[in-house]
Amino acid sequence: MALRDERVTLAHGGGGKAMRDLIEEVFTSVFQPDGMEDQARLVSEALQQPGARLAMTTDSFVVDPVEFPGGDIGKIAVCGTVNDLAVGGARPLWLSAAFIIEEGTEIALLRRIVASMKAEAVAAGVRIVTGDTKVVGRGSADKVFVTTAGVGVIPPGRDLMAGHVRPGDVAIVNGVLGDHGAAIMAARGDMALSAEIPSDCQGLGHLMEAVLAACPNVRAARDATRGGVASALNEIAEAAGCGIEIEETALPLRTEVKGMCEILGLDPLYLANEGTLVLFVPEAEAEAALAAMRSVKAGQGATIIGKATGGQAGRVTMRTLFGGARIVDMLVGEQLPRIC
Amino acid sequence: MKYADEFRDPKAAKALLAKIGAVVDQIGATAEKPVHIMEICGGHTHAIFRYGLDKLTPAGIEFIHGPGCPVCVLPMARVDECVQIAERPEVIFTTFGDAMRVPGTRKSLMQAKADGADIRMVYSPLDALELARRNPDREVVFFGLGFETTTPSTAFSIQQAAREGLTNFSVFCNHITVPPPIKALLDDPHMVLDGFVGPGHVSMVIGVHPYDFIPRDYGKPIIVAGFEPLDLLQSVLMVLEQIRDGRAEVENQYARVVPEHGNPASIAAIADVYEPRPSFEWRGLGEIEESGLRIRPAYAAYDAEEKFGIGYAAGPRVVEEIEGCECGAVMTGRMKPVHCPQFGKGCTPEMPLGALMVSSEGACAAYYQYGGARAVEPAE
Numbered sequence: 186m187a188l189r190d191e192r193v194t195l196a197h198g199g200g201g202k203a204m205r206d207l208i209e210e211v212f213t214s215v216f217q218p219d220g221m222e223d224q225a226r227l228v229s230e231a232l233q234q235p236g237a238r239l240a241m242t243t244d245s246f247v248v249d250p251v252e253f254p255g256g257d258i259g260k261i262a263v264c265g266t267v268n269d270l271a272v273g274g275a276r277p278l279w280l281s282a283a284f285i286i287e288e289g290t291e292i293a294l295l296r297r298i299v300a301s302m303k304a305e306a307v308a309a310g311v312r313i314v315t316g317d318t319k320v321v322g323r324g325s326a327d328k329v330f331v332t333t334a335g336v337g338v339i340p341p342g343r344d345l346m347a348g349h350v351r352p353g354d355v356a357i358v359n360g361v362l363g364d365h366g367a368a369i370m371a372a373r374g375d376m377a378l379s380a381e382i383p384s385d386c387q388g389l390g391h392l393m394e395a396v397l398a399a400c401p402n403v404r405a406a407r408d409a410t411r412g413g414v415a416s417a418l419n420e421i422a423e424a425a426g427c428g429i430e431i432e433e434t435a436l437p438l439r440t441e442v443k444g445m446c447e448i449l450g451l452d453p454l455y456l457a458n459e460g461t462l463v464l465f466v467p468e469a470e471a472e473a474a475l476a477a478m479r480s481v482k483a484g485q486g487a488t489i490i491g492k493a494t495g496g497q498a499g500r501v502t503m504r505t506l507f508g509g510a511r512i513v514d515m516l517v518g519e520q521l522p523r524i525c
Numbered sequence: 526m527k528y529a530d531e532f533r534d535p536k537a538a539k540a541l542l543a544k545i546g547a548v549v550d551q552i553g554a555t556a557e558k559p560v561h562i563m564e565i566c567g568g569h570t571h572a573i574f575r576y577g578l579d580k581l582t583p584a585g586i587e588f589i590h591g592p593g594c595p596v597c598v599l600p601m602a603r604v605d606e607c608v609q610i611a612e613r614p615e616v617i618f619t620t621f622g623d624a625m626r627v628p629g630t631r632k633s634l635m636q637a638k639a640d641g642a643d644i645r646m647v648y649s650p651l652d653a654l655e656l657a658r659r660n661p662d663r664e665v666v667f668f669g670l671g672f673e674t675t676t677p678s679t680a681f682s683i684q685q686a687a688r689e690g691l692t693n694f695s696v697f698c699n700h701i702t703v704p705p706p707i708k709a710l711l712d713d714p715h716m717v718l719d720g721f722v723g724p725g726h727v728s729m730v731i732g733v734h735p736y737d738f739i740p741r742d743y744g745k746p747i748i749v750a751g752f753e754p755l756d757l758l759q760s761v762l763m764v765l766e767q768i769r770d771g772r773a774e775v776e777n778q779y780a781r782v783v784p785e786h787g788n789p790a791s792i793a794a795i796a797d798v799y800e801p802r803p804s805f806e807w808r809g810l811g812e813i814e815e816s817g818l819r820i821r822p823a824y825a826a827y828d829a830e831e832k833f834g835i836g837y838a839a840g841p842r843v844v845e846e847i848e849g850c851e852c853g854a855v856m857t858g859r860m861k862p863v864h865c866p867q868f869g870k871g872c873t874p875e876m877p878l879g880a881l882m883v884s885s886e887g888a889c890a891a892y893y894q895y896g897g898a899r900a901v902e903p904a905e
Contacts, residue, residue, distance in 0.1 A: 507538050508535070509578065514894055517875050
C-alpha cells in the first residue's frame with residue numbers, strides 16, 4: 186500500500202508518484218482495464234455483423250450529496266450512460282470514466298464511489314476501459330465530478346427514434362416516478378422531512394433487451410432524467426409531430442414522493458429519475474411489452490400511463506382525476522419550492 | 526394518500542358538480558350573465574387549473590383570480606431593495622425559493638446570485654437564524670414574505686433572535702395582510718364580484734372574523750375554504766346557495782383545520798413583533814392603506830430596512846407603472862388573463878412582465894401553464 190493519505194491533496198494531481206499511487210490503488214486496481222496504455226484497444230464481435238452500428242454517448246455527473254439513499258454519484262455515472270445507450274436500442278459495451286476531484290476529498294469516499302461503479306458495470310455487462318483523474322483546489326469543485334462516455338452496438342434492424350411514434354401508440358413507464366429527485370431533496374436534509382426515499386437509480390440495459398426481444402416494433406424509449414417524465418414526453422411529442430395524452434390516475438407514484446410534492450408544491454412529473462424510462466409501442470404489442478418488462482427487476486412496476494394521439498403536434502395533455510384536461514408543458518427554469 | 530385522496534374523490538366531485546349546476550340554474554346564471562366568484566388565494570387558483578375545475582363547473586360561473594399570491598404582488602422596487610441588500614459583501618441573504626425568479630428593475634435574486642451575491646434558499650426563517658448563529662462575522666438577512674400564513678414564523682424567529690441576543694440577524698419585512706386588498710377591490714367602482722372563496726390557511730392563523738366586514742358592509746358572501754378540489758367545489762356551492770337565498774355571511778367550509786378565532790399564539794406573536802404600515806405597495810394594485818406590516822421599534826435591531834437604511838426607511842416612494850401591463854384589470858376581474866395584450870407575447874413565465882405571470886400561483890402563469898390560454902381539446 187503506497188497510498189497512505191486519508192485525503193486527496195494537490196500532489197495527487199501533480200503527475201508524479203502520488204498521482205500514480207492514487208490511480209493504481211483507487212481506480213485501475215478495481216476497474217482492471219486491459220492495459221495501461223493511454224487508449225483502450227477494443228474488439229467486438231457484435232460490430233462485425235453487417236448493418237450493426239456503433240452508438241456513443243457521454244454525460245457529466247454532479248450531485249449533492251454525492252452519496253444518498255439508493256446510490257451514489259458513481260452508480261449514477263454508470264447507470265446514466267448505460268441507460269442513454271440502452272434506450273436508443275444499443276447494447277452497452279464499454280465506458281470511460283473521468284474524475285475531477287476537489288482537494289481535501291476523502292480517499293475512502295473515492296473508494297466507495299469506485300466500488301459502486303464497478304458493481305454497477307458488472308451488473309450492466311459493461312467494462313470501464315479507460316479513464317482520467319484531475320485534482321482541483323478546494324472550492325473549485327464540489328468533492329467529485331464524474332464524466333462517463335459509453336460505447337455500444339446497435340444490432341442490425343433496430344431503429345428506435347422518437348420520430349417513429351404514431352397516434353395510437355401506447356406510453357409505458359417501468360415503475361414509480363420522481364424517486365431520484367425526491368431522494369436527493371430529502372437527503373440534502375434541509376427540509377426537516379423525515380422521509381427516507383431511495384433513489385430509483387438503476388441500469389435499464391436488461392430491461393430494454395427484454396422488451397426488444399418481445400416486441401420488435403418498439404418505436405422509441407427515453408430515459409426520463411432531468412426534467413422528469415414531463416420533459417421526456419414533450420420531447421417525443423415534438424419529434425413525432427403528434428399529441429400525447431396521459432392519465433393522472435395511471436401515474437405510479439410512491440406515497441412519500443406524493444406527500445413531499447404536496448408539501449413543497451412540486452409536480453412529480455418534473456422530478457428527476459435515474460432509472461425510469463418511457464417507452465412507446467404499438468397498441469397491439471402493449472401487453473407483450475408489459476409482460477417482458479415485468480419479467481426483469483427494473484420493470485416490476487411497469488404500467489401504461491397514456492398514449493400518443495392525433496391531437497395538436499408537440500402538445501402533451503393530462504386527463505385529471507376529475508376528467509378535466511390540462512397541458513403538461515416543458516419546465517421553465519427549475520422547480521422551486523413555494524412559500525406557503 | 527391518506528387525508529388527501531379523500532378530498533379528491535371523483536364520485537363525490539360529480540355529486541357536488543350536479544348540485545352546483547342545479548343552484549346555478551335556480552339563480553338563472555348563464556355564460557352571458559355569469560356569477561363572478563373570486564378565489565382570493567393563489568393556492569386556490571393553482572388548484573382550480575391543476576384539477577381543471579374551471580372547465581368542469583357550469584359556464585354560469587366565472588372565476589376571478591384574486592391578489593392572494595405574495596410573490597406576485599411584490600413590487601419591483603422591493604425586489605430591487607432585496608438585490609441591494611444581498612449585494613453587500615457582509616450579507617448572507619436568505620429567501621424562500623419561489624421569490625428567486627421575481628424580476629426587479631435591474632435583476633432578479635437568481636441573477637444577483639449568479640453575479641456573485643451570497644444568496645441562499647431556505648425553507649424556514651429558522652434556517653436563516655441557524656445560519657446567523659454559525660456565521661457570527663456575517664450579516665444574515667431573511668426575506669420575510671407572505672400573508673398571515675408565513676408572518677408568525679418570521680415573528681417567532683425575531684423573538685428568538687432577541688432572546689439569544691443575536692446581533693447579526695435581521696428581516697427584510699414584506700409581510701402583507703389579506704383583508705385590506707379585499708376592501709380595496711370592493712371599493713373599486715369597476716368591481717363585478719358576487720362572492721368570495723377565502724384562503725383557509727390564512728384563517729387558520731387569524732380566524733374567520735376578520736372577514737365579517739365583507740357581508741356586513743358590502744353584502745357579499747365569503748366562504749373560508751380548504752385547498753383540495755372537493756373543498757373548492759363545496760365552497761363554490763356554499764357561495765352559490767347564499768346568493769340564491771339572498772344571504773351574505775362568513776361561512777367556514779374548512780372547519781377541520783380552521784378554528785373560529787384562529788391561533789392565539791400566532792396572533793400574539795404577530796402583534797408583539799409587527800405593526801401596520803400606513804401604506805404598502807402592491808404590484809398591479811398600487812399603494813393600499815394599512816395592508817403591510819413593519820417591525821415595531823422595540824425590535825428595530827432586527828429590521829433590515831432600519832439596519833441598512835433602505836426601503837420605506839429611506840424616504841418617500843414612487844409607484845412604478847409597467848407599460849402595457851394589465852395586471853390591475855385582471856385582479857379586479859375586469860379582464861381575463863388571455864385578453865391582456867401582453868399575455869404570451871411580451872409576458873411569459875420565462876420573461877414575466879407583470880405580477881401575475883411570476884409565480885406558479887399567479888393567475889396568468891396558471892392560465893399559461895395549464896392551458897386555459899391555449900385550447901385543450903376536450904377529452905372524449
